[in-house]
Amino acid sequence: MNNKNPKILVVGAGAVGAYFSGRLAQAGARVSVVCRSDYQAVKTSGFAITSINGDFKFVPENVFNSVEDYSGTADYVIVAVKALPDVNVVKLITPVVKAGTSIVLLQNGIDIEPALHEAFPDNELISGIAYIGVFREGQGAIRHQGSGRIKLGVYPQGISEKLTVLGELFKQAGVDCELSADIVKKRWEKLLWNVPFNAISVLAGKLDTKQIMNNPYLVELAENVMRDVVNTAIACGVPLETELIKWNIDYTKNFPPYKTSMLLDYEHQRQMEIDVILGNVIRLARQHNIAVPYVETMFALLHAINPSM
């Protein structure tokens, strides 16, 4: 691998995938993308990314309609498809995972790594967590409107040379990138915010974070949901600190009104990522005999209203 110009294939170049891989391209990586819905537009003129950090154009080296069309050997395969139960990521990327390919998982939720780790035991698996407000506003058109950080770590733990190379590329492109030797814990930490605020934002009448924080009943509910998540994490051997609950409440009180990704999905009648964000917490909690009544209630209600596409 050429550390300055590694070959990267992005599978699922939606808003998050396009933004971060566009940054890697800016730093010199040779980035190809697989994107279905915007294939024609991106093939013709790449991505137009409107960003709070300055607009930029991202023209991938190659644009594919399907994973099967890629015949090269990527140093990194970045998986940025939505984490939905009907998407089998292992099956999806099998054709492009070669000897020496690192798999970079850039998805929401918890406990999403084990299936890949088992399926590709000889490939390095990098788990990535994106903190970004970004959405697709048209064919090949991406709008980045908030944050833009990323945390990366080798799964199940540790820091590797290839991880460091990836981190350096992000930093060169101005992305706030943190490498973590304990990425599983980081994932739980993000989940701790995601479960209550995503679920409440949808179920309590399509509210942004400010509207949620102005309602004491919903703040109390968010705290109770977070307590369920902390208990589950601890039972799974991940020592989430209870203080994070108060920290998340204070943090959310102080940041500008924000619509969660689940609310955006719901408003556009797109399938919400309820299985990896809430369902997996319930599954893990049951394995460890932990009661998660608040999460269970939210899940059942979200499941009932989840758009099927």
Place this chain on the structure above:
Amino acid sequence: MNNKNPKILVVGAGAVGAYFSGRLAQAGARVSVVCRSDYQAVKTSGFAITSINGDFKFVPENVFNSVEDYSGTADYVIVAVKALPDVNVVKLITPVVKAGTSIVLLQNGIDIEPALHEAFPDNELISGIAYIGVFREGQGAIRHQGSGRIKLGVYPQGISEKLTVLGELFKQAGVDCELSADIVKKRWEKLLWNVPFNAISVLAGKLDTKQIMNNPYLVELAENVMRDVVNTAIACGVPLETELIKWNIDYTKNFPPYKTSMLLDYEHQRQMEIDVILGNVIRLARQHNIAVPYVETMFALLHAINPSM
């Protein structure tokens, strides 16, 4: 009191109040009503009641716009206003509660009697539970489309002569009326169904009972909510049987698709009775140190979406 023709004043002659007092009038009672929104129409031509048991006309002896306009002494004052936190029932009926007046509470929810019992310690308080599908479909126009039973008992317990008289009148008019010496328990039994199915019907995407029962996650949620209610009832000294949970599930599976009253309110953007149906369960549970996480979650979400009028 003339047992054949007692004087009855109905405060809040909405659909439920008009239907049941119309039946009492059929049996010979002298019924006057206080109704605000439909005052003119009812004053002019009474109520037109379309019923699965045969349509009928109910022309009250007197129609008042306000409780203050009633100058007589009623044998029974039937309270059938919606049970909302901004309606102070004690204050509302104080002008018409005289020596010898029995107060008949015909409202949803739990723990709604104590305030009246304290305010009028010398008046008999009859607690009534209506099982009926009935709604107002226009000025003075009521549609009765399902069931039509009523349970009555003296609060806090017992059966009195005046209760028996009232029960006889209902029976004469063909109403399935059960007198209960333990009406508080009956109220909890009805609540056991009302809490889960009202809340889920609204929060899970405006579903009727059939749609709820077709979703195993929602059935499980309904069971969990009922468990919260049973635990609270038992802590309050009301021995609700756990078997009622399964009974309610089977019963709901087998009856025709039904829209709960809370869903009808929500669809018409009318204030839902969440405080007396869910809020009071939470309040009582906290007094007895009982955890009711499922009810709490539903309450917080319903509170956030509750129309203000």
